[in-house]
Amino acid sequence: MSRPSFVAAWFSPWSERARFALDHHRIDYREEAYVPMLGEPLLRLRTRVFRGPLSVPVLFHDGRVLRDSVEIARYADELGTGAPLFPASEGAEIARYVELATGLMEAARALSVSRMAQDETLQFENLPPSVPAPLRPVFARLGTAFMTRKYRLDTRDPERDRATIRRNLERLRTELRGRDTLLSGFTFADIAVAVSLTMVRPVEHPLIPLGPGMRAAFTEPGLAEEFGDLLAWRDKLYAERRSVKGAASAAAA
Structure with a gap:
């Protein structure tokens, strides 16, 4: 299995709650620091979201692009170990x-x-x-x-x-x-x-x-x-x- 890439802002609570879920499930991921304004053009290119709102966190894994902290946490339930967070x-x-x-x-x-x-x-x-x-x-x-x-x-x-x-x-x-x-x-x-x-x-x-x-x-x-x-x-x-x-x-x- 390839290593997920997690794009996050260092003190965004939205990023932190997704990060918390990934770590709860002991998922080995690579975190990329997102800098507001500077990082948005590249993130739009990678996500193919060229219009409308775009924010972090974003998780890239095996061709999937997950753009919401709850969606990432649910994916962590599927991918990792440990007790499920969404019974x-x-x-x-x-x-x-x-x-x-x-x-x-x-x-x-x-x-x-x-x-x-x-x-x-x-x-x-x-x-x-x-x-x-x-x-x-x-x-x-x-x-x-x-x-x-x-x-x-x-x-x-x-x-x-x-x-x-x-x-x-x-x-x-x-x-x-x-x-x-x-x-x-x-x-x-x-x-x-x-x-x-x-x-x-x-x-x-x-x-x-x-x-x-x-x-x-x-x-x-x-x-x-x-x-x-x-x-x-x-x-x-x-x-x-x-x-x-x-x-x-x-x-x-």
Whole structure:
């Protein structure tokens, strides 16, 4: 079997939840770092998507092109070893939690990019090491503007986004009720929700090597304090379930 190629942005929660699933199943893949704006023309060529929205993660394997984190995670269930993340009996509930987590991430992304747009230091930290030093100031500004345009973040209402995050966190707290997993066992629902909480306050883990500026950009202080129980659940899940294979795989690419 050929080695899958995984194109991902280093701190995209959408990339991280697909990466988490691949590592859960111990799949040997090669990770390619995606740089917004710079990497899009080549990615469009490789995916044959020449119009419309295009984002990462993308998985290339044996002629297949998978362009969605959930689709990649489902493929990992087919390809790898380990307990399935999408048991058929809980498919509807998993889909519901994925939708909830995605809504939380979209709201939090608007708030974090807005913070980065106002702080050049944060823009620098957000760039991958592969961007040459002389080009970093230019691409820091252009990258933030690109993200704002691509996701129409300037049209969003910050207070409405915070209300969305709070509403979703309250629902999660009610439904988790002190359990280790959201459903009867560990599933992709847990991965999706745990990763989404990184947008409330980033997890401390070798795979999420954030500087202090980026950590602050992705933290909602009031919500992080109020929902510390959910963040503690997320931290425990990462400590027990999150392999560091992804870091090694990316470094070897």
